[in-house]
Amino acid sequence: MAKHVAVIGGGITGLTAAFYLQKLAASSHLDLHVTVIETKDQFGGKVETVHRDGFTIERGPDSFLKRKKEALELVEALGLGDQVVSNHTGKSYILKSGELHPIPEGSVMGVPTQLKPMLDSGLLSEDGKARALNDLILPQLPEYEDMSVGDFFSARLGEEMVDHIISPLLSGIYAGNIYKLSLAATQPQFINVERDAGSLILGFNGKQPKKKTSQFATLTSGLGTLIERLVDSLDARLLRGVTVSRIKRENHKYELILNNNEKITADMVVSAVPNDISANLFSDAAYLKRENADPNTSVATVAMAFDKDDVTLEKEGTGFVVSRKEPIAITASTWTHLKWPHTVPEGKALVRCYVGKAGDDAIIEQSDEELIATSLQNLSGVVDFKKDPHFSVVTRWREAMPQYPVGHKLWLAEIQDKLPHDYPGVYLAGASYDGVGLPDCIRQGKGAAQKIIERIKTGT
Ligand SMILES: Cc1cc2nc3c(=O)[nH]c(=O)nc-3n(C[C@H](O)[C@H](O)[C@H](O)COP(=O)(O)OP(=O)(O)OC[C@H]3O[C@@H](n4cnc5c(N)ncnc54)[C@H](O)[C@@H]3O)c2cc1C
Known part of the structure; x- marks a missing residue:
């Protein structure tokens, strides 16, 4: 039957x-x-694409990780393999004290695989660097089942490292409080490295991730x-x-x-x-x-369309994430026309900002105009605009990011x-x-x- x-x-x-x-x-x-x-x-949940004036704008996710094979497998099974496009690689940054700093080269979720880029980075003070190096000599952490990502990394590498490098890199995925986020459920690979090598820096030493290979993919006509x-x-x-x-x-x-x-x-x-x-x-x-x-975090995305000539980037790259201590509302910005050039018409630019984080997500209830103004204001000094956006697409995702x-x-x-x-x-x-x-x-x-x-x- x-x-x-x-x-x-x-x-x-x-x-x-x-x-x-x-x-x-x-x-x-x-x-x-x-x-x-x-x-x-409509179907799709958090996956939603807007097509407007030749732009392809994602309201939610803009891509998927290629390394985890299930997405590409599904795309192929649906006959969409010829639509797969990978991201343009370029420098990405962390915004700290109003300045863009390159993500230290060769780091794995912020953990250095080589010391020089970390020691040269403006993201950490001299004390912060010395504290990170303590990872080399500190005893292994006592046996544990699970702990927060924040507690784990601050025990090994210090709080500065968590605030200015690790937390911003993770915030785009979870938009939560890193001191409550489960290490075992979200970053289990670090547990084994610390157990085996007794130190994260030693465990990752020399295991430099391949540079400049694209990690993400999307579909030419949007997800x-x-x-x-x-x-x-x-x-x-x-x-x-x-x-x-x-x-x-x-x-x-x-x-x-x-x-x-x-x-x-x-x-x-x-x-x-x-x-x-x-x-x-x-x-x-x-x-x-x-x-x-904690309740799921609410976030908003603000995508703003411009003429390319009206947008000046302080540094060449594909975007930035924001230090945990930075007193601004946006948590990240993608310069979509550089990361995903196929999504904009010739001569145009698309800048996308993420707004809202754990404990500060009521902000997404601002009006569209306010969210656009907040995004532009938070970008100032890093991205300069000669004119207002031609149009913007603001999307609120209430209680959307599971913790x-x-x-x-x-x-x-x-x-x-x-x-x-x-x-x-x-x-x-x-x-x-x-x-x-x-x-x-x-x-x-x-x-x-x-x-x-x-x-x-x-x-x-
Ligand atoms: C802004 C943003 C950016 C993101 N960026 C990325 C990214 O770049 N890459 C990536 O891999 N992931 C990204 N994610 C995460 C990813 O998009 C989501 O985790 C994923 O889409 C969730 O899919 P889901 O089907 O589990 O849930 P959902 O998409 O939430 O689908 C659940 C569906 O159930 C429906 N529903 C709820 N209650 C009922 C009911 N009682 N009866 C019937 N239907 C109901 C809802 O309307 C919804 O459509 C992002 C998420 C957000 C919010």
Whole structure:
């Protein structure tokens, strides 16, 4: 008999789950029906591309990491391989005390693989450099399960290093408080290096990352194309503008109650929505509610279009991130026309700013005009503009950036242990759980699909 899977949430995770459910069911000759339910009028979640006056503007993610293969694999499976474009490499900077400093060459998430660039850098005071060098002689950290990224790096390399180099490099991904962010869940590779070598600097010594190779990729027509192609490829029931309000467990099946009063019965469910929503839908699983986690951080992106001749960059490069101690609202700026030249028409420039961080995210409720003015003001001295932007695209992402607190991996293990008993056939996936980047979300969506197919095949 045909099985029915309901996928809640039509972001990249949910759509990927639906795509692989169909693909794997077809290759195993299984009769499977899929329904995707998305609360907004459009699919894609945080992935949204705007096309205007020849510009391709991303409201959310602008690219994906090539090293994690799941995104490229999906792109290929959708026949979009010829659209893949890699970023132009160039210098990127950290803004500290109003000045742009190059990210020290050869550093791995801020950790030096060679000493000279760190010792030459204007990002650290002489005391800060001496403190970082203490990493070479300090004893190994006592055994621990997890600790915050901030505590770990400040214990090894000192607070200055955390404030001015490591935190800014991570803030674009998590926009959270680095002193609450789980090391084990977000940067586990450093744990092993410290354990094996007794020092981060020694552990990375000479392991210089290859210079000038592009790490990121996107699609020539924008990441929205990935969403469109996924949706087009689905032979599923697709519901937009419909919210799953409640879920009841009935005789080994699930009844999803929608806000349009429709009821959908499913054998299995992929819940690909932010965790606070899953926690409400699956309320018997009390462990889904997180007591020790900060709320997701809200951020805004401000993309501003100019004539290239009207924009003067103080230094050549592709953009900058901002020191934790800098008293400004933006946390990063990408000079998109230089990093992704295909996204702008000839002779034009696109400057994108990120606004909002943990503890200071109410700012995103400013009006569009205020956010644009704040961005331009925060850029002054670093980027000079002769004229106002031709147009701007401002996007607010409320409570959008999941925070992985210390102990996050233990929490994931608890879910893995208990959920199959409490809600058999329900799979949670997406940015709240096992990685926030697009390749991580794609891996989780695919993983949920694989587990469901396995469950059907084995009749469990
Ligand atoms: C500004 C910004 C920039 C980013 N930049 C990058 C980047 O460059 N590279 C990168 O790899 N990652 C980046 N990320 C992270 C990445 O975009 C996200 O982690 C990822 O898109 C999340 O996908 P998801 O499907 O898990 O969740 P979402 O995209 O949040 O999708 C969940 C969907 O569920 C829907 N939903 C919620 N509740 C219900 C309900 N009750 N019923 C039905 N539907 C519901 C929502 O409307 C939403 O569409 C960025 C994120 C942001 C916000």
